[in-house]
Amino acid sequence: xxxxxxxxxxxxxxxxxxxxxxxxxxxxxxxxxxxxxxxxxxxxxxxxxxxxxxxxxxxxxxxxxxxxxxxxxxxxxxxxxxxxxxxxxxxxxxxxxxxxxxxxxxxxxxxx
Amino acid sequence: xxxxxxxxxxxxxxxxxxxxxxxxxxxxxxxxxxxxxxxxxxxxxxxxxxxxxxxxxxxxxxxxxxxxxxxxxxxxxxxxxxxxxxxxxxxxxxxxxxxxxxxxxxxxxxxxxx
Numbered sequence: 001x002x003x004x005x006x007x008x009x010x011x012x013x014x015x016x017x018x019x020x021x022x023x024x025x026x027x028x029x030x031x032x033x034x035x036x037x038x039x040x041x042x043x044x045x046x047x048x049x050x051x052x053x054x055x056x057x058x059x060x061x062x063x064x065x066x067x068x069x070x071x072x073x074x075x076x077x078x079x080x081x082x083x084x085x086x087x088x089x090x091x092x093x094x095x096x097x098x099x100x101x102x103x104x105x106x107x108x109x110x111x112x
Numbered sequence: 113x114x115x116x117x118x119x120x121x122x123x124x125x126x127x128x129x130x131x132x133x134x135x136x137x138x139x140x141x142x143x144x145x146x147x148x149x150x151x152x153x154x155x156x157x158x159x160x161x162x163x164x165x166x167x168x169x170x171x172x173x174x175x176x177x178x179x180x181x182x183x184x185x186x187x188x189x190x191x192x193x194x195x196x197x198x199x200x201x202x203x204x205x206x207x208x209x210x211x212x213x214x215x216x217x218x219x220x221x222x223x224x225x226x
Binding site: 034036041042043044045046049089099100101102103104105 | 116118145153154155156157160204206214215216217218219220222
C-alpha cells in the first residue's frame with residue numbers, strides 16, 4: 001500500500017517568515033494530494049490540494065508543489081501569521097480505492 | 113463542501129462499555145469513512161462505511177470491535193465496543209461528495225476510557 005512520510009515533525013518560525021513542509025509518497029499511482037490543517041480540538045480542515053497533472057497550485061499565502069518523478073510534494077506558507085499555528089497533515093490517495101494515507105503531521109508554531 | 117455533524121463531541125466512558133458515535137452530513141455523499149487519531153498522532157483509517165452493506169475494514173480493525181452502520185447516503189454510526197483505556201482517541205468521520213474528490217472531516221469525537 002501507500003506510505004507517506006512528512007518532515008519536519010515540528011517547525012517554529014518567526015511571524016512574517018515562510019514555512020515549508022515536505023512529504024514523500026511511495027506509490028507512483030497516487031494521483032491526488034491534499035493538505036489539512038488541524039487546530040486544537042477540531043477536525044482536519046482541507047486547505048489546499050493538488051492533482052498529479054499539475055505541478056504547482058497557489059491560494060493566497062499558501063502554495064503546494066508536486067514533483068511526480070521524485071514522488072514528493074511540499075506545502076509553502078508565506079508571510080506566516082500566529083493563526084497559522086496548527087498541525088498540518090499531508091495525504092495521498094491511490095488512483096483506485098479512494099483511501100487517504102496521511103503523513104505523520106507537522107506541528108507549526110508561529111512566534112509573534 | 114459538506115457540513116458534517118458528529119455526536120457526541122466528547123465522552124468519558126467506563127472500560128467494558130460501548131459507545132456509538134453518529135455522523136450526519138447535510139447532503140448525499142458517495143463515500144463515508146471512519147478514522148482514529150490517537151493522542152499526538154496522525155490519522156488512521158478504520159473502515160469505509162458502505163451504504164446498505166457491511167463496512168470495509170482496514171488491517172488491524174475488526175467488525176466485532178468497531179461495528180459500523182450506514183443506512184443511507186447521509187448518516188453513519190461507529191460503535192467502539194468493550195472499551196479499554198487503549199481506545200482513548202479522537203474518532204473522526206470523513207466524507208467525499210464525489211468519487212476521488214476532496215475529503216471533508218467532522219469535528220471529531222474525543223473519547224476517554226477510564
